[in-house]
Amino acid sequence: MSILIKNGYVIYGENLDVMKADIYIEDNKITKIGKNLNISADYVIDAKGKVVSPGFINLHTHSPMGLFRGLADDLPLMDWLKHHIWPKEAKLTREYTKAGAYLGALEMIKTGTTAFLDMYFYMDAVAEVVLESGLRGYLSYGMIDLGEPDKTEKEIKVALETMKFIEKLSSERVQFVFGPHAPYTCSIALLKKVRELANEHKKLITIHVAETMTEIGQITSRYGKSPVVLLDDIGFLADDVIIAHGVWLDSKDIHILARHRVSIAHNPASNMKLASGVMPIERLLNAGVNVGLGTDGSASNNNLDMLEEMKIAALLHKVHNLDPTVADAKTVFKMATQNGAKALRLDAGVIKKGALADLVIIDFNQPHLRPINNVISHLVYSANGNDVETTIVDGKILMLDREVFTLDEEKTLEKAEEVVEKLAG
Secondary structure: OEEEEEEEEEEEOOOOEEEEEEEEEEOOEEEEEEOOOOOOOOEEEEOOOEEEEEOEEEEEEOHHHHHHOOOOOOOOHHHHHHHHHHHHHOOOOHHHHHHHHHHHHHHHHHHOEEEEEEEEOOHHHHHHHHHHHOOEEEEEEEEOOOOOHHHHHHHHHHHHHHHHHHHHOOOOOEEEOEEEOOOOOOOHHHHHHHHHHHHHHOOOEEEEEOOOHHHHHHHHHHHOOOHHHHHHHOOOOOOOEEEEEOOOOOHHHHHHHHHHOOEEEEOHHHHHHOOOOOOOHHHHHHOOOEEEEOOOOOOOOOOOOHHHHHHHHHHHHHHHHOOOOOOOHHHHHHHHOHHHHHHHOOOOOOOOOOOEOOEEEEEOOOHHHOOOOOHHHHHHHOOOHHHEEEEEEOOEEEEEOOEEOOOOHHHHHHHHHHHHHHHHO
């Protein structure tokens, strides 16, 4: 399939140069960028007054958790998890989880996310949804053994079964990632086994690390060191590891993460809502750590809108540091695009010849996005997910003029309501 996008403001290259240009997509790649391209295509999209942006990469979420949106708000993390989320999750079935995954996929398509890194349960069901939706999904089964050897074996078995299921789908868009939940919920034996398996199968790893002060206290009490030092000491860290949160990091932790070229998924909205703390973003970036952006799940955010997440990230660090130059618009935009792609080893997150055709078109013909003084600034500070008009992944149009082609929107919303009623029963 070929697509020609005409007359748009194109965010071009790694330096985010904005220029008026046309883009020609053939199969799943960007093949030409230039002015007044005169090429026949299967689809011609007029993007006059609109911005063509790299698709957003959500580097940490739990996509089926949209089912729990609004069910337990305004609580600390451990109270929220132990007394509200985990009991609800215990009732989840494969069918219920799949309904939540459909809801998450629909929300991401409609708000401009083109790739996401997910951790949850029944990830075979989530994989089926990703395949159908047209999105790129990097999917990890959340492994928790709580130090019990029987559970360790079971969790490894489920993870490997999930990996085999995903590999049988034979889709470049659906990838398996190892996902031990966190150092405080996983034994050393499980963490070491995951490291060994990731090396053997050449897979990425994602894990929650240093999210709360409570976690730091637990790990320090149990092992006499920080979570990052613990992971370093057991040989877990490498450039294939993506840690989620990274809020409570000291200078030694940051040095270790930089040395191993570990990526971090920053989740500012969730960290603020759960009062977990503020990531030391300036120190991490100065150390050369690759920081991407994630929404976390919709139960602690409460949406998957990466445009909104960019604004929150930029504003949080300015007020926290009492410095308006921290987390500038370009830096945050790169976190939501290029840095996420780098973490996932994905040739996307940037518009250039030869890159994967993962793009979104954002309608700037609206009062809150005019005048077009600064495209990147407007995307970070003025836009929201509802401004996304068209979503293209792997050279396929998933949404055009706000109409989603790959999923049944009405059916998806109805099914989510049905499942929530059953979970409440």
